[in-house]
Amino acid sequence: xxxxxxxxxxxxxxxxxxxxxxxxxxxxxxxxxxxxxxxxxxxxxxxxxxxxxxxxxxxxxxxxxxxxxxxxxxxxxxxxxxxxxxxxxxxxxxxxxxxxxxxxxxxxxxxx
Amino acid sequence: xxxxxxxxxxxxxxxxxxxxxxxxxxxxxxxxxxxxxxxxxxxxxxxxxxxxxxxxxxxxxxxxxxxxxxxxxxxxxxxxxxxxxxxxxxxxxxxxxxxxxxxxxxxxxxxx
Numbered sequence: 001x002x003x004x005x006x007x008x009x010x011x012x013x014x015x016x017x018x019x020x021x022x023x024x025x026x027x028x029x030x031x032x033x034x035x036x037x038x039x040x041x042x043x044x045x046x047x048x049x050x051x052x053x054x055x056x057x058x059x060x061x062x063x064x065x066x067x068x069x070x071x072x073x074x075x076x077x078x079x080x081x082x083x084x085x086x087x088x089x090x091x092x093x094x095x096x097x098x099x100x101x102x103x104x105x106x107x108x109x110x111x112x
Numbered sequence: 113x114x115x116x117x118x119x120x121x122x123x124x125x126x127x128x129x130x131x132x133x134x135x136x137x138x139x140x141x142x143x144x145x146x147x148x149x150x151x152x153x154x155x156x157x158x159x160x161x162x163x164x165x166x167x168x169x170x171x172x173x174x175x176x177x178x179x180x181x182x183x184x185x186x187x188x189x190x191x192x193x194x195x196x197x198x199x200x201x202x203x204x205x206x207x208x209x210x211x212x213x214x215x216x217x218x219x220x221x222x223x224x
Contacts, residue, residue, distance in 0.1 A: 031210045042114060042202065042215040043155070050210060087155065091210065098208060099145055099168050104154035 002026045004103035006088050011109045012078050020073045020106045022088030033100060034062050034073045035087040043087055046073070075108075083110045115139065118203050118216035126224050130191040133219045137184055137205030143167070144186040145206075145213060146178055150199040161186055162208060190221070198223045 003025045012018040024032070031050040035043035049055055049064035049071060061074040073086055085107050089100040115138035123131055137144050146158040148171075157170035161180035172178075175193075180186040190197060200220050204213035 033212060035215075042116075042217050044114070045212040045214065048210065048212060089155075098143065098206070098210070099157040099160050099170060100213065101157065102147075102155040 002090075002092060002101050004088055004090060004101060006086075006103040006106045008104070009107045009109070011111065014078055014080060014110060014112050016078050017074065017076050018078060018108065020075070020086050020088075020108065022071045022073070022103060024069050024071070024088070024090045024101075024103075026090050026092045026101065028092050029066060029090065031091045032062075032064055032071050033089045033091070034060075034071075035089060035102075037085045037087055037105065038083075039085070046086075078110050080110050080112065083108060114214040114216060116203060116205050116214055116216035118201075118219050120219060121217065122220050122222070124222045124224060125193060127193055127195060129193050130189065131193065131221065133188040133190070133201055133203075133221075135186045135188070135203030135205075135216060137186070137203075138214055141205035141207055141214075142184065143206045143208045143213075144180055144184070145204045146172075146186070146188050147202045147204065147215075148199050149202060149218075155202070158188070193223050195223050197221065 034046040037043040047062040085105040087105045088103040117136040142163045158172040160168040178188045200218045204215045206213045
């Protein structure tokens with residue numbers, strides 16, 4: 001089966017660092033994506049990992065361990081505007097097409 | 113602005129009715145994906161088209177159908193609507209492969 005798990009909610013304060021974890025079980029694997037979604041808005045692409053290791057992009061970094069079926073998104077120097085839902089999504093390489101399987105998202109609340 | 117255009121933004125209709133949602137992908141993108149997002153289920157993949165042909169199917173009900181036209185725009189048709197079909201319907205597009213998907217602003221469908 002296919003399963004993606006993320007914590008439902010997290011809280012943090014401005015300027016802090018937060019790590020959002022994601023574990024996945026899919027019959028195949030062909031890449032992991034992180035998206036940010038503000039309430040009522042479209043998801044926006046943050047990062048992509050297909051090989052093990054860390055990808056850094058400004059204040060955001062994403063890590064992947066394929067052997068553990070595990071990824072995390074690291075957000076540094078948190079700002080109030082980072083309050084949003086963060087979606088982990090996996091492309092299942094055993095399935096036809098290139099659709100993504102999404103986790104239910106982690107709602108991050110940043111307070112001052 | 114992702115470059116993906118969805119119309120209409122809001123749709124209110126009654127049970128048993130039929131509606132059509134429209135999506136224009138980003139310029140140059142051949143793949144179009146449709147997703148449904150409800151509060152309890154998160155983002156669920158419905159169907160993918162690539163250059164006019166169906167590429168993959170997800171959890172799409174038989175009452176739902178889609179197509180992609182020669183100009184690459186896509187339509188999602190929902191018929192015999194039920195209360196449980198109330199959700200946000202997103203269209204996304206990509207160039208294919210492992211390129212990130214870019215999402216439109218969604219159509220909010222409310223069934224009364």
